[in-house]
Amino acid sequence: MVTGASSGIGAEFARRLARDGYALILVARRREQLEHLAGELGGAEILTGDLTSDEDLARVEARIAASPDLDLLVNNAGFGTRGRFWEAPLEGQERMHRLHVMATMRLTRAALAVMVPRGGGGIINVSSVAGFGQSPGNISYCATKTWMNSFTEGLDLELRGARSPVRVQALCPGFTITEFHEAMGASREGIPAWLWMRAADVVDASLRGLQQGRVFVVPGAIYKLVVFLEKLTPRALRSAAVIGAARRANRSKTA
Numbered sequence: 001m002v003t004g005a006s007s008g009i010g011a012e013f014a015r016r017l018a019r020d021g022y023a024l025i026l027v028a029r030r031r032e033q034l035e036h037l038a039g040e041l042g043g044a045e046i047l048t049g050d051l052t053s054d055e056d057l058a059r060v061e062a063r064i065a066a067s068p069d070l071d072l073l074v075n076n077a078g079f080g081t082r083g084r085f086w087e088a089p090l091e092g093q094e095r096m097h098r099l100h101v102m103a104t105m106r107l108t109r110a111a112l113a114v115m116v117p118r119g120g121g122g123i124i125n126v127s128s129v130a131g132f133g134q135s136p137g138n139i140s141y142c143a144t145k146t147w148m149n150s151f152t153e154g155l156d157l158e159l160r161g162a163r164s165p166v167r168v169q170a171l172c173p174g175f176t177i178t179e180f181h182e183a184m185g186a187s188r189e190g191i192p193a194w195l196w197m198r199a200a201d202v203v204d205a206s207l208r209g210l211q212q213g214r215v216f217v218v219p220g221a222i223y224k225l226v227v228f229l230e231k232l233t234p235r236a237l238r239s240a241a242v243i244g245a246a247r248r249a250n251r252s253k254t255a
């Protein structure tokens with residue numbers, strides 16, 4: 001099952017998993033895009049639903065409960081917003097927490113309820129490099145992706161502690177060419193070309209990492225370096241750099 005399969009990284013997961021011979025369940029809100037993808041893949045089950053809605057989420061949970069042989073769940077559906085926390089509409093912040101946190105938590109629980117007793121399966125939570133730090137103007141996004149990282153790491157510890165072979169992964173991509181930036185009304189201009197990754201390469205790294213049992217997968221050498229440096233840099237220094245950058249951006253906007 002792949003959530004957010006109607007575009008971007010989710011659609012790429014679906015293409016790659018279909019090539020690998022999986023029977024797919026595709027989840028997202030836009031039926032037309034899902035039907036188009038299912039046609040391209042030579043068939044797939046389609047579940048349309050808004051994962052921020054309790055009712056739709058319950059339908060997806062029920063579908064998982066009815067799939068005792070579920071091999072893989074990819075919690076990929078997600079979106080970004082822009083603006084300072086106290087200025088951005090609350091509705092978008094709430095929806096983001098429902099999608100990145102509540103939907104991930106509930107679908108993961110439903111999947112583990114079939115995978116753990118069976119003794120097999122895997123869950124990939126599509127997080128972000130943004131989950132390793134904070135970025136003004138984007139703080140709910142960073143916070144929810146940090147939650148995903150922590151949740152996945154904790155689950156891995158529980159599963160290994162229980163000697164379960166079920167594997168979990170937090171996939172943490174950097175800038176990836178998808179509909180993500182367009183959907184949040186942001187431009188891709190100004191971000192250097194060498195920072196952009198292809199969704200297919202992100203998916204490749206993730207599935208390789210799953211085979212190797214890696215809990216955190218950061219695709220691309222440049223982002224591995226960014227995460228490494230972020231971990232090495234003292235928090236006070238990181239905060240000073242981020243505040244300085246936010247103030248400079250603010251000055252150039254008002255100038």
Ligand SMILES: NC(=O)c1ccc[n+]([C@@H]2O[C@H](COP(=O)([O-])OP(=O)(O)OC[C@H]3O[C@@H](n4cnc5c(N)ncnc54)[C@H](OP(=O)(O)O)[C@@H]3O)[C@@H](O)[C@H]2O)c1
Nearest residue numbers: 004006007008009028029030051077078175176178179180
């Ligand atoms: N692109 C990047 O630079 C980047 C970097 C790091 C992490 N990520 C993460 O990668 C994941 C996939 O994003 P993407 O880059 O592939 O962007 P995308 O092309 O915009 O895809 C987002 C997917 O999520 C689905 N979705 C959004 N809201 C939903 C909802 N309420 N219920 C059900 N499905 C919903 C969308 O489908 P519908 O609109 O049809 O519902 C779409 O299929 C996200 O979790 C994102 O945070 C992206």
